Amino acid sequence: MADDIILSASGLTKEFKGFIAVDGVDLRVRRGSIHALIGPNGAGKTTCFNLLTKFLTPTRGTITYNGRDITQRKPADIARLGLIRSFQISAVFPHMSVLENVRIALQRERNDSFAFWRSQSTLDSLNGRAHDLVQAVGLIEFIDSLAGELSYGRKRALEIATTLALDPELMLLDEPMAGMAADDVDRITQLIRRVSKNRTVLMVEHNLSVVSTLSDVITVLARGKVLAEGDYATVSKDPRVLEAYIGAHP
């Protein structure tokens, strides 16, 4: 059962000058699942997320990925272990073309990224794979456009294509639907469902209908602590969750 868990955190705590944003969170992400982290504003979701991806250093607690303690690792190093994150604000490289954005991710495994004397035409061998990924997220018409010129929803799609290029074992998506139009939400939902085959997804998300349709497991955070955990049916009926969200006393 133990090796069924791809990512786990125990006693994860982050204090900012007297304010405890994340307070002793225990989290176990099952391999192959879509796991959602939800909670009202200020619940510590994003802080928790940044801790897991090492963009913040935890005050206390340990993080284990594939049985390996990664608490002290650097962000670039855990990315190399197959744990790739996205960002709340769409993270593309605005002055590079859509193809180049995806290719920059594919380029890493070539181990020639310090080769300043080599022509970048050596990277053209990656164009085929980059092309397929761009096509898979429906951006083929824009393959030649600068990423900065894409609409918001398409930037998110591009970001997912870039993340997928690394073939991550575990994808961490930080509010993939934030600020998105309804059409885009549907498109990205389907995209996430499709790409989650053969990999694990952990996401922070506000949009409850997305969470309800996508996720296998939901962890509800409130005031830095885990409030409830389970599938949507269980969690949505939990009185403590209802209270945290709408302040109701059933």
Added chain:
Amino acid sequence: MSDEAESVGAGATLDVEPVGAEAILSDRAARGKSLHMAIFAGLAVLLLIAPFLMYPFFLMKLLCFALFASAFNLLLGYGGLLSFGHAAYFGMASYVSAHAAKVWGLSPELAILAGMVTAAGLGLLFGALAIRRQGIYFAMVTLAFAQMIYFFALQAPFTGGEDGIQGVPRGHLFGIIDLSNAMTFYYVVAVVFLLGILLIYRIIHSPFGQVLKAIRDNEPRAISLGYRADHYKLAVFVLSATLSGLAGGMKAIVVQLASLTDVYWAMSGEVVLMTLLGGMGTIFGPMVGAAIIITMQNYLASLGAWVTVAQGVVFVVAVLMFREGIVGVVSKWLKKPL
């Protein structure tokens, strides 16, 4: 769901045909490249005929500064790092090359190489410390290190203090080619300049350059993709310092003088000015900026201290009229990177 409806406008479906996208892309890239190659060819022709139209000594000095500005632009325009202490690498290389040629009696190419190695070493040391900070703090740290080099140059016995190192011999290139002939020397400098610029062009258009651009565009994202951003920043810092050293060493042999002017903070400011005036993040901008500034200094020399005022006016006008710099604006018109 709405995928089908969207597909008309957005091509959102997954089974859309490639629309010849690969062909379009390679076509565009090829056109950009052929334009650059045409400009390089034009530049080569210009370099070839220039000494018949202008004073070779002036041209050589100009080329040294054009190379310096291009090396600086590699760091600022493509690495996104504003160093305010590039005079340290330019100036220190100038001193070491002058000393190597005059005191050690090395041939010019070895003297310049000694200057480059010095600049690379300094770049590695200062760069490793400076990249720990971002933005204005990075600029201040580089400035502080450059000032340390300035005071070192002022105090160290081999630099000649206020006098500098004068009467640097031009010597024989590879021990054979006599550089005391102005035309011969000019063409040697022109070739080194062109090779330097082509190397910078290659660095920008290499797998390394791609990662560099990604880090400049969005550093956290590049890190999240597994790139150790600091290593790339340090690498480009050292490359930029080394090429600045090449420019500085060559300049010492050209003007036969290494002086405090080369390591002074005003020199660091001047190279920023050249780069911004010509167009930061463009390939040909910095050399245009350097040409304008050096030409002004040369032909307005009779104005004395007013040269600085004239430079200031040019800079203010440039910032107000075309913020992307001269080549930056042209590039925008043509909708092509230059």
